[in-house]
Amino acid sequence: MTPEERYSRQVLFRGIGAEGQRRLGAARLCVVGCGAIGSAVASLLARAGVGTLRIIDRDYVEPSNLQRQSLFDENDAVESVPKAIAAARKIAAFNSEIVVEPQVADLTPANVGTLLAHSDLLLDGTDNFETRYLVNDYAIEQSVPWIYAAAVGSYGVTMNILPGETACLACVFPASPRGVVETCDTSGILNSAVNLVASIQATEALKLLVGARDRLRRTLLSFDVWTNERSEIEAADPRPDCQTCVQREFIHLEGQGRPHITLCGRNSVQIHERERPIDFAEMSERLKPHGIVRHNELVLKFWRDDYEMTLFPDGRAIIKGTTDTAIARSLYARYVGS
Numbered sequence: 001m002t003p004e005e006r007y008s009r010q011v012l013f014r015g016i017g018a019e020g021q022r023r024l025g026a027a028r029l030c031v032v033g034c035g036a037i038g039s040a041v042a043s044l045l046a047r048a049g050v051g052t053l054r055i056i057d058r059d060y061v062e063p064s065n066l067q068r069q070s071l072f073d074e075n076d077a078v079e080s081v082p083k084a085i086a087a088a089r090k091i092a093a094f095n096s097e098i099v100v101e102p103q104v105a106d107l108t109p110a111n112v113g114t115l116l117a118h119s120d121l122l123l124d125g126t127d128n129f130e131t132r133y134l135v136n137d138y139a140i141e142q143s144v145p146w147i148y149a150a151a152v153g154s155y156g157v158t159m160n161i162l163p164g165e166t167a168c169l170a171c172v173f174p175a176s177p178r179g180v181v182e183t184c185d186t187s188g189i190l191n192s193a194v195n196l197v198a199s200i201q202a203t204e205a206l207k208l209l210v211g212a213r214d215r216l217r218r219t220l221l222s223f224d225v226w227t228n229e230r231s232e233i234e235a236a237d238p239r240p241d242c243q244t245c246v247q248r249e250f251i252h253l254e255g256q257g258r259p260h261i262t263l264c265g266r267n268s269v270q271i272h273e274r275e276r277p278i279d280f281a282e283m284s285e286r287l288k289p290h291g292i293v294r295h296n297e298l299v300l301k302f303w304r305d306d307y308e309m310t311l312f313p314d315g316r317a318i319i320k321g322t323t324d325t326a327i328a329r330s331l332y333a334r335y336v337g338s
């Protein structure tokens with residue numbers, strides 16, 4: 001199959017053309033977080049022929065993801081495959097001509113410079129404002145465009161951030177709306193809201209990558225697919241007193257280490273206090289007397305009492321069954337080591 005055949009219908013579209021398609025093929029994109037929105041936007045842009053796609057995700061596939069996370073299947077959930085790996089495998093099955101770089105990692109101030117390096121555009125597929133502020137700081141400091149996107153319930157919201165031109169995330173949300181904002185856990189989520197927001201995000205990405213900057217939307221767009229409410233807030237210019245894009249204070253890039261994070265929508269805590277490789281075979285032997293243990297080459301799972309611990313090869317762990325970071329930390333210290 002030739003690239004001419006594969007992309008023929010897209011090249012026919014006047015906004016793309018042969019030159020646009022060539023530019024897409026030369027582009028490097030980074031999808032930060034590969035849950036529902038990340039899956040949908042990565043799938044669209046991989047099919048559209050973006051040359052290199054880096055996919056960063058810290059989590060593994062679970063049955064409750066399958067309703068909306070379109071790059072994963074039942075087998076991925078049974079095997080607890082890390083989402084970045086599962087996404088790369090799925091994309092390779094429908095477009096083996098592009099390069100996909102899966103990164104099983106949590107984006108932190110310590111690794112953001114490495115993980116987001118050399119990208120033409122960053123796409124938000126995260127589920128939390130902490131990571132979004134980190135991406136925003138990096139994008140403004142390095143002058144890399146990024147596209148914010150979020151969905152919860154039947155509601156979706158998205159905004160293009162063009163450093164040096166438009167408002168940034170901190171212009172619109174100076175402080176994290178945490179506490180007042182609903183989560184997937186409390187409100188559920190419709191897969192159609194996800195796909196709509198990801199479609200808009202992917203289209204804005206195409207415009208940017210082919211050089212159609214005059215077509216880019218310069219508003220914060222939100223809609224509710226259930227109530228049909230829709231709104232747009234002007235975001236063409238930075239807020240004059242924005243700490244991030246005007247005063248250029250990158251507090252999130254300088255942020256302290258984040259030893260524990262409670263994941264969105266789940267009764268679980270992430271631990272990544274230290275980075276050290278774990279030998280799964282050896283760890284499995286050590287844990288056997290204390291509970292049920294199972295591993296493949298990608299993850300090790302350990303069940304004890306009401307807790308389920310998932311260990312990654314770099315020593316990071318997700319502990320399910322608690323939101324108490326002290327309990328999670330003591331389980332980790334006891335069974336994995338401190």
Ligand SMILES: [Zn+2]
Nearest residue numbers: 168171242245
């Ligand atoms: Zn700003």
